[in-house]
Amino acid sequence: MRGSSQSAALLSSPHLLHIKMNAESLDGRLLFAIPKKGRLHEKCLELLAGADIQFRRHARLDVCLVKNHPIALVFLPASDIPSFVGKGNVDLGITGHDVILEAQMQDHVTEELRLNFGKCALQVQVPEAGPIKSVEQLAGKRVVTSFEVLSGDYFGKLDAQLNLTGDTKTKIEYVGGSVEAACSLGLADGIVDLVESGDTMRAAGLHAIATVLQTEAVLIKSSKPKDPAHEPLIRRITSRIAGVVAAGHYVICQYNVKRDKLSAATAVTPGRRAATVSPLEDEQWVAVSSMVEKSKSADVMDQLVAIGAEDVLIFNLDNCRV
Structure with a gap:
């Protein structure tokens, strides 16, 4: 089996x-x-x-x-x-x-x-105070990294463009950890490593001169x-995880707005498909509910208030299906 x-x-x-x-x-x-x-x-x-x-x-x-x-x-x-x-x-x-x-x-x-x-970037880093300011200047020298394959591909293409062959090609050396220390220890002229905030690299006196990959x-x-029998379960788990990811990306924005301002307001909050619009007891007003990107929610609220919306509320999502 x-x-x-x-x-x-x-x-x-x-x-x-x-x-x-x-x-x-x-x-x-x-x-x-x-x-x-x-x-x-x-x-x-x-x-x-x-x-x-x-x-x-x-x-x-x-x-x-x-x-x-x-x-x-x-x-x-x-x-x-x-x-x-x-x-x-x-x-x-x-x-x-x-x-x-x-x-x-x-x-x-x-x-x-x-x-x-x-999310982070695989970057080429060199000493900030050093003479190397570009990857072209680093080509042909020593590069230390934990990413031999990606670094080898990147500098292999660069070496070919610069007609570097044999002993003049970039030397890629593997180090399993603490890659950022390689330059200060005299092991390398530059490194290739993952960078998230950049704080570690700055503390080591390094700065980026190129990005190999966003990841x-x-x-x-x-x-x-x-085992094809697992496909339905794989689809279900993928759908659930996609819902969690979307829930972290979006929030629900609810507000009340006058009917004559509805078009301008829904232009700000169009939703993924369309905004949900519900009548209120006051016929001149409607309630609107829409998904908006979490990272833009503060700007959206400001724009809605400027249009004339009232009771603007933001709700976080725990999970969803979109």
Whole structure:
């Protein structure tokens, strides 16, 4: 059976050697890989809670059973999740878009959904006080990174454009952590690393001279799923997670406005499809309800008040289907 072989593959993984769960308990369950630590872990747990995926993870165990769905959660390093999903060892996974490309698994997994968190940039950084001001000046020198594949592709193309060959090509060296220290230690002329706020890089005296890639967390599944019976559950979970993501992106704006100002007001709050307009006892007024982008809600409220709207209210969403 596919479930048995899939369970055996997971239990033989070096990351899961301490699992004490029966392989039979995983049979027939959809396997969903979640980052076990790092920048994506806590956000993933919030996402699962919002999608009503209920579980209790016992200490030191990397697999746990979901209580209200035939799902088992598998906690793995984010860097391993694309390979596990692409090879069919697990059915779904959450990881970074950058991790998929670095693992060279983009042809083996399908990005079902962008998750609107874990946003950062893979950037080329050099000492701010140093002589290098552009990537063209850095080409042919030493670059340290944890992203050998993406950095190699980026500088490979740059080297080709600059006709750098042989010993004159850019030297890419791998470092697993604390990449930002490489320049100050004399190991590199520049680095390539993920940057979220930029505070760490600035503290290390570095600044960006180019962006290799913009990335964020994504929900992925295998491009060639081994068990078609799981497809309905995959669609349901994807829909639920999409609802949580949309709920974090939008708010509900409600207000009262005179009928002669309705057209101007709904131009500000058109909604995803259309605004909901309800009559009030005062025939000159209507109540309007509409979804608006959370990041723009303060500006929307200001514009509505300027038009003449009253009782302008904003409500957060816990979940939705859009």
